[in-house]
Amino acid sequence: MDKVRQDSKAPRSYGQFCALARGLDLVGERWTLLIVRGLLAGPMSYTDLRASVGGIATNLLAERLRALESNNIVQRQLGDSGVLYALTPWGAELRTPMEALGRWALPLLERGQGDDAFQPRWLALAIPALLRGAAANPPVELGIETDGFSMVVRIDEDGPSAVARTDEQPETIFTGSPDIVVGLAAGRLTIDQAITMGNLQGDRDTLSAVFPPERANAGSVSATP
Amino acid sequence: MDKVRQDSKAPRSYGQFCALARGLDLVGERWTLLIVRGLLAGPMSYTDLRASVGGIATNLLAERLRALESNNIVQRQLGDSGVLYALTPWGAELRTPMEALGRWALPLLERGQGDDAFQPRWLALAIPALLRGAAANPPVELGIETDGFSMVVRIDEDGPSAVARTDEQPETIFTGSPDIVVGLAAGRLTIDQAITMGNLQGDRDTLSAVFPPERANAGSVSATP
DNA sequence: CCGCATCCTCATGGATACTG
DNA sequence: CAGTATCCATGAGGATGCGG
Numbered sequence: 001m002d003k004v005r006q007d008s009k010a011p012r013s014y015g016q017f018c019a020l021a022r023g024l025d026l027v028g029e030r031w032t033l034l035i036v037r038g039l040l041a042g043p044m045s046y047t048d049l050r051a052s053v054g055g056i057a058t059n060l061l062a063e064r065l066r067a068l069e070s071n072n073i074v075q076r077q078l079g080d081s082g083v084l085y086a087l088t089p090w091g092a093e094l095r096t097p098m099e100a101l102g103r104w105a106l107p108l109l110e111r112g113q114g115d116d117a118f119q120p121r122w123l124a125l126a127i128p129a130l131l132r133g134a135a136a137n138p139p140v141e142l143g144i145e146t147d148g149f150s151m152v153v154r155i156d157e158d159g160p161s162a163v164a165r166t167d168e169q170p171e172t173i174f175t176g177s178p179d180i181v182v183g184l185a186a187g188r189l190t191i192d193q194a195i196t197m198g199n200l201q202g203d204r205d206t207l208s209a210v211f212p213p214e215r216a217n218a219g220s221v222s223a224t225p
Numbered sequence: 226m227d228k229v230r231q232d233s234k235a236p237r238s239y240g241q242f243c244a245l246a247r248g249l250d251l252v253g254e255r256w257t258l259l260i261v262r263g264l265l266a267g268p269m270s271y272t273d274l275r276a277s278v279g280g281i282a283t284n285l286l287a288e289r290l291r292a293l294e295s296n297n298i299v300q301r302q303l304g305d306s307g308v309l310y311a312l313t314p315w316g317a318e319l320r321t322p323m324e325a326l327g328r329w330a331l332p333l334l335e336r337g338q339g340d341d342a343f344q345p346r347w348l349a350l351a352i353p354a355l356l357r358g359a360a361a362n363p364p365v366e367l368g369i370e371t372d373g374f375s376m377v378v379r380i381d382e383d384g385p386s387a388v389a390r391t392d393e394q395p396e397t398i399f400t401g402s403p404d405i406v407v408g409l410a411a412g413r414l415t416i417d418q419a420i421t422m423g424n425l426q427g428d429r430d431t432l433s434a435v436f437p438p439e440r441a442n443a444g445s446v447s448a449t450p
Numbered sequence: 451c452c453g454c455a456t457c458c459t460c461a462t463g464g465a466t467a468c469t470g
Numbered sequence: 471c472a473g474t475a476t477c478c479a480t481g482a483g484g485a486t487g488c489g490g
Contacts, residue, residue: 012463012481014280015342016343017338017339017342017347018343019327019328020258020350021259022333023327023333026330026333028255028258029481033245033249033253034241037245045452047451055240057485058453058454059454059455060481060482060483062453093329097325097329101245101249101325104248104319104321104322105244105245108248108250108251109242116241119243122242122246126244178242237462254462255462270471272472280464281464282463282464282466283473284475285462308471
């Protein structure tokens with residue numbers, strides 16, 4: 001018999017004619033934005049995505065992905081290595097509100113990592129968000145390594161971006177704990193402080209080009225958490 | 226005996242060292258951002274707030290307000306008319322990410338109001354969000370009436386803002402359904418189309434100063450919902 | 451293995467009634 | 471008016487199963 005998948009999910013809506021409310025109808029459920037966070041770095045397989053989201057139950061991930069797909073935020077791709085999930089163009093535009101929310105929540109990072117989990121790939125969203133507004137011509141590239149994960153932060157005329165580092169070219173690499181890297185990006189630590197606490201291989205100029213000293217303690221974070 | 230209020234709420238956290246996740250720990254629960262939406266227009270009493278949020282159960286509102294207060298997003302004020310809830314400075318900064326999310330969700334309004342509820346005061350968040358970036362010197366003010374509610378949209382050198390209209394000064398007033406007002410603000414309708422569908426008392430120049438024709442169909446909304 | 455679906459338990463949400 | 475108390479429905483979380 002035909003397996004007609006009954007769309008038995010009536011995904012609780014606010015039922016309000018308001019852009020914010022309708023947006024929250026789509027991305028306001030638990031885990032949803034963390035799934036998008038994972039996909040902002042590029043398409044991923046189900047299993048990788050599950051690890052990237054961090055702690056989501058498998059049935060919930062499947063359910064959320066189904067909802068996201070039917071709302072045109074996520075699309076499935078058939079790679080040669082199996083199924084890949086990717087953001088649609090509209091879904092990728094969630095980067096802006098998500099970065100804004102992340103910047104708002106920055107003061108919450110000041111209490112440090114504590115017992116919380118950490119995945120270096122999450123920084124691939126955070127770093128560009130924190131550096132948003134910066135631009136450089138010619139481009140600057142800085143390798144950053146934390147918690148065993150390497151990424152390249154690049155600032156060009158289009159602004160900052162971060163990608164996982166696959167090659168092994170001798171770029172300027174700064175190594176430090178998540179606290180230090182975030183503190184540097186957030187302007188909470190000066191470059192000198194960061195170098196004292198971390199480890200810089202290469203020239204300091206690249207580091208200060210990516211994290212300009214004038215941003216330090218610049219108070220882009222204004223209020224008390 | 227002492228009523229020691231056991232803080233029995235262990236408000237389910239993602240437990241991740243990530244600004245987005247920590248932000249969602251505070252404002253990611255259902256209804257929370259809609260409560261903030263209400264308070265962005267100014268301090269409100271419990272009962273007014275409940276009406277403004279639209280459909281929230283009273284126990285949930287009390288619980289959310291308690292959490293928001295203990296997280297320094299909302300603070301209670303003692304007005305002479307009783308308790309008032311207001312945003313803290315940090316809480317008020319949620320306007321930026323909320324506007325960003327609203328702009329992202331704008332395509333969802335294109336299917337019209339349908340059966341959804343509508344409260345004109347919600348536009349006090351939406352209109353400035355849609356007009357963000359606009360500035361005018363000298364300032365322009367336009368009275369807008371929809372669904373029995375009047376507001377004044379003002380654009381000055383600091384950008385757009387909207388406040389409920391209490392006085393009865395003879396300002397230029399445009400009257401139209403929510404669909405029309407939103408369509409105009411979103412640049413989906415031209416001024417001529419809006420006037421055809423609505424009703425303008427006063428001069429067209431003020432209307433076009435607030436909703437510049439060049440924004441119409443400008444494609445600030447890029448993707449498909 | 452990967453990509454889910456099912457089952458079960460319990461915390462959370464939602465509606466309504468009630469109280470200082 | 472400003473909530474609390476109660477009860478039921480629903481969604482989250484965890485374990486496990488199962489076909490490809």
